[in-house]
Amino acid sequence: MSKAALLQLTRNLAVALAPEVRVNAVAPGTVAATRWQPGLHGEEEFARRAAKEREVVPLGRTAEPEHVAQAAVRLLGMELVTGEALILDGGRHVVY
Numbered sequence: 631m632s633k634a635a636l637l638q639l640t641r642n643l644a645v646a647l648a649p650e651v652r653v654n655a656v657a658p659g660t661v662a663a664t665r666w667q668p669g670l671h672g673e674e675e676f677a678r679r680a681a682k683e684r685e686v687v688p689l690g691r692t693a694e695p696e697h698v699a700q701a702a703v704r705l706l707g708m709e710l711v712t713g714e715a716l717i718l719d720g721g722r723h724v725v726y
Contacts, residue, residue: 633657637715644713652712654705659719660692688721 636655644653660683684690701716717723 640715641713648712652709654711654713655715656698656701656705657715657717657719658693658698658701659687659717659722661698662692662694686722686725687719688725691720693718693720 637657640653640655643651647653683692697718701718705711705714705716
């Protein structure tokens with residue numbers, strides 16, 4: 631629900647603030663972080679989570695923080711894009 635609300639807010643603000651301001655969103659899915667590192671929960675748990683992610687994500691991998699940053703920078707450079715959300719989840723949203 632919260633992601634849907636943010637996407638709608640992005641669209642509404644894009645209309646309200648145009649043409650002076652462009653409003654876009656980056657919507658990442660699972661992003662590799664400290665909680666995904668093998669040392670935190672043990673090697674077996676890390677391997678189980680990684681295998682599960684490969685099963686449900688068409689591209690078979692999770693995003694790194696750098697991927698999210700790259701997406702934000704690219705959106706900044708697109709002059710005619712507003713009211714859009716760039717979904718970074720390796721295709722998981724098309725499966726569910």
